[in-house]
Amino acid sequence: MPARAGGSAKQVVIEMANAETVNLLDFDAAGLVAYCASLNEKPFRAKQLERWIHQFGAADFDGMTDLAKSLREKLHTRASIVAPAIVSDHISSDGTRKWLVDVGNGNAVETVYIPEETRGTLCVSSQAGCAVNCRFCSTGKQGFNRNLTTAEIIGQLWMAEHTLRRSIGAGGGRGEADQRVITNVVMMGMGEPLLNFDALIPALRLMLDDNAYGLSRRRVTVSTSGVVPMMDRLGAEVPVALAVSLHAPNDALRDELVPLNRKYPLRELMAACRRYLTVAPRDFITFEYCMLDGVNDTDAHARELIALTRDVPCKLNLIPFNPFPESGLLRSKNERIKAFAQILMDAGLVTTIRKTRGDDIDAACGQLAGEVKDRTRLSQRTQRTQRQIQGGKIIEVRPV
Ligand code: SAH
Ligand code: SF4
Numbered sequence: 322m323p324a325r326a327g328g329s330a331k332q333v334v335i336e337m338a339n340a341e342t343v344n345l346l347d348f349d350a351a352g353l354v355a356y357c358a359s360l361n362e363k364p365f366r367a368k369q370l371e372r373w374i375h376q377f378g379a380a381d382f383d384g385m386t387d388l389a390k391s392l393r394e395k396l397h398t399r400a401s402i403v404a405p406a407i408v409s410d411h412i413s414s415d416g417t418r419k420w421l422v423d424v425g426n427g428n429a430v431e432t433v434y435i436p437e438e439t440r441g442t443l444c445v446s447s448q449a450g451c452a453v454n455c456r457f458c459s460t461g462k463q464g465f466n467r468n469l470t471t472a473e474i475i476g477q478l479w480m481a482e483h484t485l486r487r488s489i490g491a492g493g494g495r496g497e498a499d500q501r502v503i504t505n506v507v508m509m510g511m512g513e514p515l516l517n518f519d520a521l522i523p524a525l526r527l528m529l530d531d532n533a534y535g536l537s538r539r540r541v542t543v544s545t546s547g548v549v550p551m552m553d554r555l556g557a558e559v560p561v562a563l564a565v566s567l568h569a570p571n572d573a574l575r576d577e578l579v580p581l582n583r584k585y586p587l588r589e590l591m592a593a594c595r596r597y598l599t600v601a602p603r604d605f606i607t608f609e610y611c612m613l614d615g616v617n618d619t620d621a622h623a624r625e626l627i628a629l630t631r632d633v634p635c636k637l638n639l640i641p642f643n644p645f646p647e648s649g650l651l652r653s654k655n656e657r658i659k660a661f662a663q664i665l666m667d668a669g670l671v672t673t674i675r676k677t678r679g680d681d682i683d684a685a686c687g688q689l690a691g692e693v694k695d696r697t698r699l700s701q702r703t704q705r706t707q708r709q710i711q712g713g714k715i716i717e718v719r720p721v
Contacts, residue, residue: 342401345374346472346479349523350530360395368532374402375475375533378483404476405430417679420481424449424473428466430511432477434485434503435678441485442505445477447521448512453546455568455579457611459645460511468517474524478506478534506536509544509564515551525559538562538602544609549585549593560600564607564638565590569617570625578617587629594633605634605671612653612661613642623664630670637665637672 348356353367369387373379380402382393405422408429412418418434430446451458452465485502506528508514514521521543527533528541543555544564552563569575575582582590594606608630612618626637639662642652653661658674665672 342399344470344472345370345400345402346404346476347470347523349471349526350532351526352523356400360392360399362392366392371530371532375479375527375530378479378486380404403472404480405473407480413679413681415678415681418485419679420477422473422477422480424467424469426467430469430473430477432481432510433679434481440504441502442507443478443481443503444507444510445474446510446512447474447508447514447517451512452516453513453579453581455546455566456577457568457613457642457648457650459648462645462647468520469512471520471523474517474520475527477510478503478524478528482534501534503534504536505540505542506534507542507544507564509542513546513548514543515545515548515555518551518554522558525561529559529561542607546579546581547585547590547593548581549589552593552597556597556600560597560602562603562607563594563597563601564609565594566611567608567626568611568613570622570629574617574622578613591629591633594635598634605636607636607638609638609640611640611642612658614651614653614657616650618653618657618661620660620664623661627665627668627670635670637662637670638675639672640675641677643677 343356345353345356350367350371353371354364357364357367357370366388369385373385373388379385382388382396382400385393388396405424408421408423410418410420416436418436420432421429422432423429428449430449432446433444435442435444446469448468449466450463451460454461454464482501482503486500489502508521525541525543528536529538538559538561540562542562542564544566545552546566555561555563566579567575568578569582572582572586575587585593598604598606610617610626630637639658641655641658642650644650644652662672662674
């Protein structure tokens with residue numbers, strides 16, 4: 322259970338301190354201060370702990386040499402630093418790397434690292450499965466299993482950042498915090514982050530915290546299918562960059578594609594976007610629009626989209642649909658996507674077409690289907706040559 326916002330962190334910490342051991346990955350800075358107070362330790366100890374855990378990737382207390390021995394002994398018996406275990410680790414031919422991580426009870430979620438020339442982006446999951454059940458999304462097709470804890474959300478960044486540092490030889494010892502590999506985080510993995518708000522918020526705070534990952538608000542993006550009340554709360558508590566998964570320019574079509582639209586229709590969603598912009602770190606909202614052949618990709622849809630977004634400063638990100646077996650949907654043709662984009666651009670809308678990354682390892686948008694019981698299906702689908710990590714080494718795997 323995460324330390325909650327709004328002054329209740331202390332209470333949560335005390336409840337946890339009474340339990341057997343607490344996982345320190347569950348705490349943001351305030352949570353660590355409260356935890357240290359429950360051990361009669363001063364706040365500066367919390368800062369030291371936070372730096373050891375998140376900046377230097379410490380997983381045990383022995384190496385925390387500037388903590389008093391008595392404190393290390395206390396922590397040994399009462400606390401742990403445990404990220405979700407890695408079930409598998411694949412590297413795509415384009416360098417995209419996907420981890421499947423175990424979140425208990427037969428569930429696993431996926432974390433994807435996307436290296437680019439000037440940045441490294443980590444795509445983080447927030448739930449095992451998803452209740453929103455968008456028609457074009459393989460995570461939604463699995464149904465909802467459970468919310469991840471703060472430790473499981475931030476644990477994906479902790480694991481990825483420190484694993485990547487080790488693999489590029491930057492690991493080991495203090496002083497490496499400025500050799501950050503992950504420069505951007507997008508909450509675009511499995512699940513609807515705003516339907517797991519209480520666990521999300523401390524994880525976002527850690528991403529931004531200079532004693533943890535020190536990312537700027539502009540480089541942390543929450544993507545939502547449009548949970549309107551929670552968009553307001555996010556803006557009030559941790560206003561990071563916001564992406565809204567639009568996918569349709571009118572309610573009738575959006576009701577079909579994103580069932581949450583029946584609860585929060587487009588008029589309310591657009592109003593929430595405008596409110597968010599008053600506190601957002603960027604002066605635009607990113608609208609994501611998955612291009613589905615013959616469903617939402619006509620010239621008329623483009624014109625409706627222009628009208629819909631007229632009063633919301635925004636950028637449009639067109640995502641070529643990534644098919645998966647049960648969807649029954651097709652990706653719009655490249656020419657259609659370009660023509661659609663051109664109509665938007667001619668109307669002055671900043672529009673990008675997302676480059677598909679990692680599709681040879683099923684790591685592309687909407688292909689994340691990480692439940693452990695699905696693993697056989699995943700491996701059947703992945704028939705192309707790929708690189709895998711085994712025993713710390715990268716090996717080539719070819720289908721027979
Ligand atoms: N639940 C959140 C975040 C996770 S999905 C949301 O819906 O925004 C991240 C992005 O991938 C969303 O824009 C989502 O609509 C898109 N997506 C889902 N399935 C897809 C698919 N099969 N092909 C392309 N994009 C997809
Ligand atoms: Fe859930 Fe997002 Fe997938 Fe929709 S697109 S089912 S909200 S994860």
